[in-house]
Every structure is written in structure tokens, then in C-alpha cells.
Amino acid sequence: xxxxxxxxxxxEGAAEPACRHVDFEVPEGELVLLVGPSGVGKSTVLxxxxxxxxxxxxGTLRGRVTVxxxxxRTHKPRELADVVGTVGQDPLAHFVTDTVEDELAYGMExxxxxxxxxxRRVEETLDLLGLADLRDRPIATLSGGxxxxxxxxxxxxxxxxxxxxxxxTSALDPAAAEEVLAVLQRLVHDLGTTVLMxxxxxxxxxxxxxxxxLLPSPxxxxxxxxxxxxMVSSPVYPPVVALGRLAGWSPLPLTVRDARRGAGxxxxxxxxRPYPAHTPTPVPTPAREPxxxxxxxxxxxxxxxxxxxxxxxxxVDTLTVRRARxxxxxxxxxxxxxxxxxxxxxxxxxxxxxxxxxxxxxxxPAAGSVRxxxxxxxxxxxxxxxxxxxxxxxxxxDLLYADTVAAECAAADVDAxxxxxxCRALVSELLPGIADDTHPRDLSEGQRLALALAVVLTAxxxxxxxxxxxxxxxxxxxxxxxxxxRALAAEGHAIVLATHDVELAAELAHRVVILADxxxxxxxxxxxVVVASPSFAPQVTKILxxxxxxxxxxxxxxxx
Numbered sequence: 117x118x119x120x121x122x123x124x125x126x127x128e129g130a131a132e133p134a135c136r137h138v139d140f141e142v143p144e145g146e147l148v149l150l151v152g153p154s155g156v157g158k159s160t161v162l163x164x165x166x167x168x169x170x171x172x173x174x175g176t177l178r179g180r181v182t183v184x185x186x187x188x189r190t191h192k193p194r195e196l197a198d199v200v201g202t203v204g205q206d207p208l209a210h211f212v213t214d215t216v217e218d219e220l221a222y223g224m225e226x227x228x229x230x231x232x233x234x235x236r237r238v239e240e241t242l243d244l245l246g247l248a249d250l251r252d253r254p255i256a257t258l259s260g261g262x263x264x265x266x267x268x269x270x271x272x273x274x275x276x277x278x279x280x281x282x283x284x285t286s287a288l289d290p291a292a293a294e295e296v297l298a299v300l301q302r303l304v305h306d307l308g309t310t311v312l313m314x315x316x317x318x319x320x321x322x323x324x325x326x327x328x329x330l331l332p333s334p335x336x337x338x339x340x341x342x343x344x345x346x347m348v349s350s351p352v353y354p355p356v357v358a359l360g361r362l363a364g365w366s367p368l369p370l371t372v373r374d375a376r377r378g379a380g381x382x383x384x385x386x387x388x389r390p391y392p393a394h395t396p397t398p399v400p401t402p403a404r405e406p407x408x409x410x411x412x413x414x415x416x417x418x419x420x421x422x423x424x425x426x427x428x429x430x431x432v433d434t435l436t437v438r439r440a441r442x443x444x445x446x447x448x449x450x451x452x453x454x455x456x457x458x459x460x461x462x463x464x465x466x467x468x469x470x471x472x473x474x475x476x477x478x479x480x481p482a483a484g485s486v487r488x489x490x491x492x493x494x495x496x497x498x499x500x501x502x503x504x505x506x507x508x509x510x511x512x513x514d515l516l517y518a519d520t521v522a523a524e525c526a527a528a529d530v531d532a533x534x535x536x537x538x539c540r541a542l543v544s545e546l547l548p549g550i551a552d553d554t555h556p557r558d559l560s561e562g563q564r565l566a567l568a569l570a571v572v573l574t575a576x577x578x579x580x581x582x583x584x585x586x587x588x589x590x591x592x593x594x595x596x597x598x599x600x601x602r603a604l605a606a607e608g609h610a611i612v613l614a615t616h617d618v619e620l621a622a623e624l625a626h627r628v629v630i631l632a633d634x635x636x637x638x639x640x641x642x643x644x645v646v647v648a649s650p651s652f653a654p655q656v657t658k659i660l661x662x663x664x665x666x667x668x669x670x671x672x673x674x675x676x
Contacts (some may be wrong), residue, residue: 117278117310118142118165123179125160125169127558134160137337138179140329144277145308147300147324149315149343151352152331153590154562155549158282158314159205161331165280165312166202167193183278198227201271202280205561205588207263207287208511216258216266217242217251223274234273241269244299246292257439261287261464261616268296272303279303281313283561285320286587287510289463289616290651293320300324316562316590319354319619319655322347323370343370352591355619355655358668362675375659382671383660389674391643391664428487429454429579429610430475430505435484437470437634444470446634447484452610454578457601459625459642460614461652466631468614469510472581475612476507488579502531506577510584512568513556521559522552524571532575542570546596562588566597573600580604582613586620598624622646622654622666642666 124136135157142148150158163169167188170177181188184199201223204210213219220241224234242248245265255263264287271279279300285293301324303309315321322328328346330339339346347357347368356375360368363382369375432450436443445467452458460468473479474486477493486493489504496504509515518524525539532538543550547566556564565588572580580601586594594617601611601624615621621628621642628645630638630652638645646652647664656665665671 117144117184118312119180119182120161120164121180121182123161123164123177123181125157125164125175125177127173127175130175130558132335133157134175134334135331136335138331140338140340142310142312144310145304146326147304147311147313149313149318149321149325149328150331151314151316151318151328151346151350153333153352154316154560154588154593156331156334156336158331159560162202162280162282162312162314164188165278166200167191167196168202197223198274199276200278200280201274201276203264203267203271203282203284205282205286206511207267210267210270211255211263214254214256215251216247216253216255219255219266219270220247220273223270227274229274237273237275241273244272245269246295259465259469261289261292264288265292265296265464268299272299275307277310279309279311279313281311281315283315283588284313285315285317287464287584287616289461290320290618292464293317293616297321297324316352316586316588317354317617318352319356322354322357344368355668356659359656359659359671362668362672372655372658375655379659383663386660386663386665386671386674392670392673428452429456429489430612431485431487432471432474433485435471435474435486436482437467437474437479438482439470443482444634445474448631448634448636450629450636450639452579452612454608454610455605456627457605457611457613457625458627458629459621460612460629460631461616461618461621462631462637464616467634468631469583470634471631472507472583472612472614475579475581476505477501478507502575502577504577505579505581506572506575507581508565508569508572508583508585510587512561512564515568515571516556516564519555520552521550521554521556521567524556524567525574528571528574534574534576539570539574542573542600543567545600546570546593560588562590562593565589566593569597573604576604576609578608579610579612582611582615584615584617585613586615586617594620618646618652618654619667621652622657623669628652 119141120138123138124133126133138161152158160169164181165183171192211219213222220238221234242251247265300311304311322343325343328343330346330350344367347353357368365378428451430452432448435445435448437445462468470479475488480494491504516524518527528539529536547563605611625642628642643664647657654666656667
């Protein structure tokens with residue numbers, strides 16, 4: 117169905133090809149997973165299937181790509197639209213209408229399908245993706261994960277023979293991701309749809325793939341095989357494979373179920389080992405001298421030098437936020453101490469991004485209060501607020517406006533009052549190998565996120581907020597991010613991250629706060645909260661239960 121024949125793509129002004137020697141075939145009715153580190157050309161390979169590369173992106177394509185017998189060099193994207201449906205990393209760039217139902221119908225209108233057919237397919241897709249309650253909602257009011265589902269639905273309604281998906285579960289909560297993957301399985305098995313998908317969160321998808329195409333490094337030829345074959349030597353692999361490699365299991369397990377069947381000996385070896393401290397202890401609040409006994413009855417407050425309450429990086433008290441007629445948050449309470457890392461989790465639309473917006477002053481409370489470093493965010497001038505709190509949003513492009521990485525870094529240094537080269541050093545730590553003259557738009561989604569994070573970290577704000585910080589990051593980039601954030605927490609920075617990445621929360625967070633329908637339903641130490649939750653437990657926890665291990669790193673340290 118899809119055939120790459122010795123394909124290389126070089127973009128204008130680039131010193132090296134984005135990908136080269138790409139040669140593989142995707143048979144009809146198979147789900148093929150495209151994997152590899154960030155920046156190896158996965159998005160370029162996907163774009164070549166739909167004709168976006170090079171007809172829309174520019175550059176030079178050498179070799180040949182055919183889809184259902186059509187050569188993409190001679191067929192432009194509109195001439196492939198009836199065969200190929202594409203969802204990119206950025207759903208916002210995909211939408212052309214204002215509401216969910218209109219967006220689902222748009223592709224079919226373009227193809228001239230009959231109204232009764234359009235109506236039936238819209239209803240089917242609403243049910244398939246759990247979007248029925250959102251049908252009349254403006255797309256601008258949806259959460260990132262809800263937008264992702266709408267984007268996928270909009271390419272499903274025309275019933276294409278080929279689906280090309282770039283990070284389709286990156287913005288989805290665990291339950292929603294399982295729903296989307298179940299839909300893809302039904303399309304492949306029941307309808308014979310061919311799916312080519314790139315995804316960094318292999319723990320979610322590798323077990324569903326018929327075969328894997330690995331791009332091991334920039335410019336290297338792909339490695340093609342079954343998931344079990346490729347995972348033996350792949351530089352990117354999920355925690356279940358990492359645990360299998362550590363324990364010496366053969367064949368390597370791809371699912372929690374397979375790993376549990378072979379984990380008996382490992383559990384015995386770990387049975388008498390103490391659980392390690394999960395992450396560095398938060399910086400304690402400095403001890404305060406006891407308040408003096410008032411000598412006069414009219415003294416109602418302590419003197420300024422002796423505050424009666426501990427200092428918090430952030431305090432949220434009975435916060436209620438309304439968006440139009442919807443209560444996005446209801447009576448939410450949260451405190452974050454210096455040096456503490458808190459993971460906000462919950463299904464899409466639960467209110468995580470809204471809470472981050474309130475902490476950074478983008479959202480005004482309808483009731484309750486928010487204080488950050490003693491200031492009320494929505495009443496504080498941006499120049500003053502930036503010294504207290506920094507936000508890395510879901511869409512990193514919102515923070516990037518310069519023409520080169522070097523210019524972005526120079527501007528960040530000036531804005532933060534940091535020494536020259538401060539931001540660039542962070543970029544090199546998070547994102548090694550990126551040239552100064554690279555345009556941010558030429559970076560992958562994960563690379564842009566790392567650049568935006570470096571821009572925000574340059575100011576070293578006491579409170580750092582991150583919204584889906586691992587979206588688009590491979591495992592190596594995520595490990596570098598964890599190292600940086602742990603160092604910041606050890607220095608006393610408070611970190612609040614909204615994430616669907618249960619593995620990140622297990623690796624990094626001191627506490628997990630779970631939101632549901634705008635309310636806090638759980639708040640406690642990471643081990644206690646995630647171990648008790650089937651949805652938010654990491655793979656290692658599921659494999660080694662009832663023992664309370666969270667990460668492969670913990671298991672490795674315990675076995676030494």
C-alpha cells in the first residue's frame with residue numbers, strides 16, 4: 117500500500133538531508149509503527165506519504181514514494197486526499213472550521229459525499245472517539261487532548277484507505293489513548309485500513325504494531341522488523357522492555373501481561389529490598405521563632421519578622437474558575453512548597469491547564485484566591501510576575517518568535533537579565549546537536565518544546581509550570597529533562613507539571629494531584645496515589661505489584 121524506495125529528503129538551506137536511504141514497505145491492512153529519537157526525520161517520512169513533503173514543505177525529495185500506486189512526486193496532496201488521511205503533531209494547524217461537528221464533516225464535504233452519508237459517518241465517529249457530548253462545542257474551548265481526538269475524527273470520516281498519524285496519543289490521558297488505539301485496531305482488523313504511525317510513548321502502542329520501522333539516527337538507513345525483533349537493539353524502548361533487558365528476559369516482553377508472567381524471580385530478588393526514597397526531599401520551610409506573647413489585647417497580628425504561616429511557592433484556596441457557562445474548576449485547594457515537584461493528572465478536560473493558567477495570571481478566579489510568591493497573579497504586572505513564575509505551555513510556538521535558535525537564546529538572556537550564553541547552555545543540555553542558525557519552525561515538536569523550556573528556565577523562576585512537557589520527546593530527551601528538573605527542585609524551585617505521562621510522574625514527582633471535572637479527587641505522595649490507580653500506575657508498578665516499585669531506575673538501584 118505504501119512503498120518507500122531509497123528516499124532522501126533535503127530541505128532548502130540544510131547542510132544534511134532530514135532523512136536518507138529510507139526503503140521499506142507498508143502492506144495493506146497493517147499497523148506500522150515508525151520510531152526513533154527526536155530529530156531523525158520521522159515527521160518528514162510521514163509527510164512524504166501524503167505529499168506534503170515536498171509539495172508543501174519545499175526541499176528536494178530523491179527516490180520514490182508510492183501510495184496505492186500513486187507516485188507522490190507527481191500527485192499533490194489534494195490528489196491523494198481520497199486515499200490518505202493525515203493528522204500531524206499540532207491539531208490546531210489541522211482545523212479549518214469552528215465547531216466539532218463541522219470539523220468532522222468538512223473533509224467529506226470537500227470530497228462531495230452525499231448529505232445522508234455524511235450525517236451517518238459523523239455520528240459513527242462521534243461515538244467511536246467519545247466526542248458525542250462535544251459535538252456543538254467551539255474547538256477553541258476544547259482541551260489539548262479533546263482537540264487531538266477531533267483531529268483524528270476529522271480524517272476518519274472520509275474513510276481513507278491509509279491513515280498517517282504523528283504522535284496521535286501524545287496529548288491524551290491514558291483512558292482516551294486506549295480508546296483511540298482501540299479504534300485504530302478496529303479500522304485495521306475489520307476494515308483493512310493501513311496505518312503508519314509515529315509515536316514516542318511506546319509503552320502505549322508497541323504491542324499493537326504489526327511491524328516497526330526504526331530510524332536509529334539522522335541519516336541512518338531504517339531497521340524494519342517485528343516489534344520484538346526491533347526492541348532488542350532499539351535505542352528507544354518502553355519501560356517494560358527496559359525492565360526485561362535489566363532482568364535478562366528472553367524473549368523481551370512487550371506488554372505488562374507478558375512481563376508479569378516472567379517476573380516471579382525478580383519479585384523474589386526484590387522482596388527484602390527497601391524501597392528507595394522516590395525523589396529528593398523538598399526544600400524544608402525554614403524554622404520560625406515562636407511568636408511573642410502579645411502584651412496588649414489589641415495586637416491581633418504578629419510583627420512582620422515573625423510570620424505565623426509557612427512560606428509557600430504557590431497557594432490556591434477554594435478556587436473556582438468559569439469558562440462561559442462551564443465551571444472549569446470548583447473549590448480547588450493546592451499548596452506547593454519550595455523544592456517540591458507536583459504532577460497534575462486527570463482525564464482530558466479535567467481542568468489541569470486551567471489551574472496552571474490561574475497560577476500564571478492568565479485566568480481570573482470567579483471565587484477563591486491564588487497567590488504565587490505572595491503576589492496575586494492576575495493583578496501583578498507581567499514584568500514583576502515573570503520573576504515569580506514561568507509557564508511552558510502545551511504549544512511551545514507561543515513562546516518562540518525569533519528567526520534562529522541563537523536569536524531566541526539571546527532574547528531570553530536579555531529578558532531574564534541573565535549572562536550571555538545562559539539560555540544556549542540550557543538548550544545544549546536539553547537538545548544537543550542543534551545549530552545556532554536553525555529556524556525554530558524547522559525543529560520537531562519535541563525540539564521546539566525543549567527550546568521553549570530553555571527560554572523559560574533562563575529566568576530561573578521560583579515556580580515553574582509545565583503543561584504536557586514530554587509531548588514529542590523521546591526517552592533520552594525525557595531523561596535529560598528529568599535531570600534538569602530534579603536539579604532545579606534540589607535548588608529550591610517549585611515545579612508543577614500537568615501531564616498524562618504516568619512514567620514521568622513516577623520518575624519525578626513528589627506528589628500527584630488528580631483532577632476530575634474541575635475538582636481535586638486525590639492528593640498525596642506519588643507512590644500512594646499511582647499505585648492505587650489502575651489508570652495512572654506506571655508499567656513497572658503493574659508488573660511488580662503488589663510490591664511498590666515505580667521505575668526501572670529504582671529496581672536497578674535495589675539490585676546493586
